[in-house]
Amino acid sequence: MSLKCETERSKTWQDFADGVPCVLGIDEAGRGPVLGPMVYAAAISPLDQKEELKNLGVDDSKALNEARRDEIFEKMQNDEEVQQIVAYAVRCLSPELISCSMLKRHKYSLNEVSHEAAITLIKDALACNVNVVEIKVDTVGPKATYQAKLEKLFPGISIHVTEKADSIYPIVSAASIAAKVTRDFRLRNWNFKEKNVKVPEAGFGSGYPGDPNTKKFLQLSVEPIFGFCSLVRASWKTASAIVEKRCVPDSWEDDEEEGKPQSKKMSGWLQPKNEDGDVAPKKSVYFKDRHMSNVLTF
């Protein structure tokens, strides 16, 4: 996985339904957990196939449990008839990608990352000749701003941004199923790229910070120097709190900029002194900028 994010399309996504007008729904899974990827999914279905879509059972949020979701998604993946009714595409954002975006010099909030994923999916549908006429999206961040942003990017398409969109629009529910099942699968079958990651006997749990198995896994697997393996979203407070507590103290060059306390060992660096009272010369700006100084011992 890592820092790349690619759009994975279902069999009938490209040129879906030969350009018949469609509704596109977007939902995500795995926003809150501290472990594993966040998955964004878009589902498309012809406007004139609303009944058929409902009949798949995507609608029935009360009946949707893990088993039922798996069942429906399996059909979406493999059943030819179903594939004429609905197609989907997913974007999997790895824990590393999420952490990086949130921790870079130019920080991208989780909301911005989410918006970007959704927008990329919509653009992908359009580029794949899907005749998108309506878009239904679950809210991420302030509703009005998100709606305006999307309307600006995709003029001429009817856009609805609402809370609980997955309960209101069957197409969003279908996207939600694709996202959840994909995420659950990728989490369950996570392949550690690191060697010897300590995982408790009961496994690492659901990945939610409140899950006791997840907590145990975090405490157990953290490496005192290198921190967490790539399953963990290092930018999450849950994770950084553990690093704070259980890893060796560290200092970074940009701590100064962020107003964090400086590590003691830097003091006296610029003008070395030794026990004999010898003092090295203060260096001019050129050398100071490059952290170069004379030495009194070697």
Added chain:
Amino acid sequence: MPPKTRKAKQENDEEIEESVEDVKPTKLPETDESFARKFVVAKENTLPSSRIIKLRHPKEGCALFRISEDCFDEILAVNDGHRSFFYGESVISDGTIHLFAPYHPVFVCLPYLQKTSEKFVEISEILIDEQFKAIEELARNQRVLKALEGVCDVKDVLDVQLFRLNNEKMMEWMRKKFDALKKELELDAHKTLLECPDAFDRHVFSFLSDYLHPSLVTSVRLHLNIPEAPVTENIDMSMKRRAPEEDEYENEKPAAKKPKESVQKKKLQAASKGTKNISSFFTKK
């Protein structure tokens, strides 16, 4: 899972904490001094038969230098305090790189040569220092003796070489050093610094001053004709506004002058962003 009440949740958390506290994080390996290493950047194949000596530094204080038949270098440590090395299967926590940076021996000798301005003296009488005896090594070094001819008059008397500092020769030599240094720094300098030749000259000279005794700095600066810093450069970079009282009267002065100065000031500020105020090197002592 049914929602937990706050109290139940807290108890659960404590339980988890307790059981996990038993699981201590992996212990770090003990330090093993046999893995300790120093990292040096030096001219190829010059390390054998080098000695590291402590000398009086021409600028102030003292420092370590490396001397051999063919080399004379200042030892510089490069480290921003946040680095370590991976070396084979080990980690070297000290991330310092030591540079053996070529250093012209004349710079070290000049403060000693000052005492020969009137008469010829034997080198062993010139390069002598109670506190830093290692200076005597330079007196024995052929390369150094040859180099001294660039700034001294030399007289051979009965198989003994005598040296006398020649001020004109020295100033010529300084000029050559300055010009060579300027050429090199041009490759490295910020565009806006290059656009202001006076400020750039001051920048080059500030570098050169690191190699000179303070008493020499004034005379060399004069000889090289380094322009003085204008008043505007003395303004502390952190000061965003002038005091209101001063402003009232300043408004009467020619308005035309102001825009030019502030543009130059902006350029200079941009060029010296993050650096110490250059003019602090030229404060009257």
